[in-house]
Amino acid sequence: MGLPSPRQYWDRAASEKTVRWRARLPASDSILIVSAVEISDVNKSFGDVIAVDHLSLTVPEGSVYGFIGPNGSGKSTTMRMIANIFYPDSGTIQVFGQTRSGTRSAEIGYLPEERGVYRKMKVRALLEFYGKLRGGRDVTAQVNSWLERLGLKNRADDKVETLSKGMSQKVQFIATIIPEPKLLILDEPFTGLDPVSADSIRGAVIEMRKRGCTVILSTHDMGVAESLCDSIFMIFRGKKVLDGSLASIQASYGSDTIRVEIEGGSSALNDLPGIERINDLGQVQELRMTQGCDPQQVLRTLAARARMAAFAVVQPSLHDIFVRIAGPQPEEASIE
Amino acid sequence: MNRILLVARRDYLQTILSKAYLIGLVIVPILIGGSFLVTSIAMRGNAKNQRVAIIDHTGVAASAVIQAAEEASRRPLVNAPNGLRVTPHFVFEEVKPEADETAQLLALSGRVRRGELYLIIDISADALHPSSDPAKELVHFYSNSSGVDQSGFSLPAAVNDGLRRVRLSQVGLDARAPDILRDVPVVSMNLVTKDPATGNIVRAEKKNPVQAVVPVFLTILLLMVVLFGAAPHLGAVAEDKMQRVFEMLLCSASSFELMMGKVLASVGTSLTSSIFYVIGGLAVLAGMAVFGLAPLNLLPWFFVYLIADVVMLSAWSVALGSACSTPQDAQSLAFLLVVPVMIPMLLLNPVMQQPNGALATAMSFVPPFTPMIMLLRQAMPGGVPWWEPWLGLAGMTVFAAAVVWAAARIFRIGILSQGKAPKIAELAEWVVRG
Incomplete structure (x- = not known):
């Protein structure tokens, strides 16, 4: 019997509702798995709308945890509950082993989805204010350091309202990470950013993680989730529908996808036997096979119809998995 | 407490260093002085x-x-x-x-x-x-x-x-006779008083027209600085909410700390304005050689009432602002903010006519009206019994504390609520539910 994967350790930790536990490993090796966030059977409603429905989740310390889900699925509400902005109607949320109802500390940095800063304030004054408010100490040195690293040093004395969206987002990001929280909650930090600004923030997130910071971020960009996150949690209609590493999530769906590059367009894919869904990405097409479909048979059929530049049997992408869960179901689609 | 002071300091500096505040601070006395000047010129024209x-x-x-x-x-x-x-x-x-x-x-x-x-x-x-x-x-x-x-x-x-x-x-009388139609000068006097220290009776003095202006000036000044200090929160808080500023701040400070920081900033702004105007008023009296008419004994009461009134009104203003999601919402709720200070203004004349009458006395003990009406009564010749201001202040303090408590409950829900502005009944529900 092999060693349990980190994911299995985390799942066990969640099921036993323990924050810390030590796994016994063979010989002298031992690892310490520590939960940064422990959500147990949490519910949250707004009037008649159930935003979060019996949610349990464990976020390991030092990981980057991606929250995905359609708009209005409960991502932001969950993040706000972790940040102690909303209180759950029932269930418990522990952050670093403590139930945090009503308490504030410098341990959590929270970046709401867009905006969140005083637009009339000057950049440096704003960052120092946010830093002092959270940390209770002078943060001038950290402010200068981050301004330089994110290329904002020459705009330090400008008002926030004069900055571009990307720059404002960077300022907001700096305000969040000062003074070096242990848990960073970022609600769609890359939305609307150009690639250069996005790379700046991505680099900063990675650096924060290297320093031991736990990062929870929500995103609609599946590429970001796949490349940046250790684990991915998907919430749909308030319920948890995915939770684990990308590999484990993909493995649970099996290799039911064929990725092809057809020369001369995708018309050759029409009415292909054994294929239940075609996702045309332009240059590449993803074909989802029905259960029991033989990919070799698909290859032969396709080869008879058109020339192919590439053919591979792969696991579904996160994008595809997302669409499978959150896309319109056959009966819904027919209604629409 | 540290966080309250930090929020207060930011809001205070943001306000008093703004062009709008500095211009308003100077332009109000200019407008008042200008209106007197225009009236004077118009009368000369007539x-x-x-x-x-x-x-x-x-x-x-x-x-x-x-x-x-x-x-x-x-x-x-x-x-x-x-x-x-x-x-x-x-x-x-x-x-x-x-x-x-x-x-x-x-x-x-x-x-x-x-x-x-x-x-x-x-x-x-x-x-x-x-x-x-x-x-x-x-x-x-x-x-x-x-x-x-x-x-x-x-x-x-x-x-x-x-x-x-x-x-x-x-009827045979000569109207040109020296005294028959001559007016008799009637002189208005203050009341005769008794010096409590010596027991000597102090002779009454002639009333000075400026004497009638001073109580009105004090009352209007109180109204003005209270409104200038508290009212801006209505729009500013609504704007901060729209910008999602509170979501970030709530991670660092509780909603009560945020609200009290804003209330404290209002107190600071109002004190700054009032000190500026009081010094200006005293300078004007000195310039008119009637500095003796300055109600120096009332200035401590003026500032105490000011603080109580600003705390009450700014907490209410912050709460209303938090319930708004758009500037239009803020405008529609503005009347709820103005009413507590406009009612005393409507009562100025009857209170001045009979400062110790039943209406004036009763209204001066209604907490939202106490600062202005009690101050006006105190400033009138003859004043009020010594215990009345203390009783009024006690009532006002309790009421202000209750308003702060209710405002904190509205603010806590309001800053995270979305959608259309709540109705008054919903605000009441927020207070009860918390």
Whole structure:
């Protein structure tokens, strides 16, 4: 019997509702798995709308945890509950082993989805204010350091309202990470950013993680989730529908996808036997096979119809998995 | 506490360093002073000769009326040593009554419209024998001006004076006798008091017109600085909410700390403004050589009431602002903020007429009105019993604490709520539910 994967350790930790536990490993090796966030059977409603429905989740310390889900699925509400902005109607949320109802500390940095800063304030004054408010100490040195690293040093004395969206987002990001929280909650930090600004923030997130910071971020960009996150949690209609590493999530769906590059367009894919869904990405097409479909048979059929530049049997992408869960179901689609 | 002070410091500096605040601070006294100046200039303009036509249906009263009016116009006004004239000088033109009275009045009205005449005085034939029926109209003034004008203050007395002279001569008395129609000067005095320390009776002093202005100035100043300190929160909090600022701040500070920081900033802003204006007011009194009229003993009460009022009103303003999602929402809820300070303003006149009457006394113990009405009563000659301000302050303090508590509960929900602004009933529900 092999060693349990980190994911299995985390799942066990969640099921036993323990924050810390030590796994016994063979010989002298031992690892310490520590939960940064422990959500147990949490519910949250707004009037008649159930935003979060019996949610349990464990976020390991030092990981980057991606929250995905359609708009209005409960991502932001969950993040706000972790940040102690909303209180759950029932269930418990522990952050670093403590139930945090009503308490504030410098341990959590929270970046709401867009905006969140005083637009009339000057950049440096704003960052120092946010830093002092959270940390209770002078943060001038950290402010200068981050301004330089994110290329904002020459705009330090400008008002926030004069900055571009990307720059404002960077300022907001700096305000969040000062003074070096242990848990960073970022609600769609890359939305609307150009690639250069996005790379700046991505680099900063990675650096924060290297320093031991736990990062929870929500995103609609599946590429970001796949490349940046250790684990991915998907919430749909308030319920948890995915939770684990990308590999484990993909493995649970099996290799039911064929990725092809057809020369001369995708018309050759029409009415292909054994294929239940075609996702045309332009240059590449993803074909989802029905259960029991033989990919070799698909290859032969396709080869008879058109020339192919590439053919591979792969696991579904996160994008595809997302669409499978959150896309319109056959009966819904027919209604629409 | 540290976080409250940090939020307060940020909001305070943001406010007092803004151009809008600095301009407002200076422009308000300029506007008030300017309005006095414009009034003064306008009154001087009215001091030029004004032509008045008299239609005398008695046939004997016109000359007496003209004589009385001219004598009245020669009297020194308000003891002005330099003889500054602030009322018009009337030049009279006697017009013989015509058979068609309506046509004559129409013709004269045309002259008034063309600016050739200022006023038409129409004296009926029965004016020398007035009945006891006050509804019977015997003299009419026709003019193009509003109901309240210069002629309304001085000419009615002159017309009556003239008619009285005619009547006296008709019964054989000489109206030109030295004392028969001379006015007796009436001097307004303050009350006689007793020095509590020595027991000596202190003689009353003459009332000074400035003395009547000081209580009103103090009350209006209180209203002004309280509104200027508290009202901006309504829009500012709504804007911060729209910008999602509170979501970030709530990670660092509780909603109560955020609200109290804003309330404290309001107190600081109002104190700054009021100190500026109080010093300015004292300087004006000193410049007018009536510094003794400065109510220095009331200044501590002024500042205590100011703080209590600003705490109450700014907490309420922050709570209302948090319930808004758009600037339009804030505008629609503004009346809820203005009402507590406008009601005392409507009561200024009755309170000044009878500062210790039942209405004034009762209203000065209604907490939202206490600061302004109690201060006004204290500033009036004679003042109020010593315990009344303390009792009023106690009530105000308890009420302000209750408002802060309720506002905190509204604020906590309001800053994270979305959608249309809540109705008053929903706000009440937030207070109850918390």
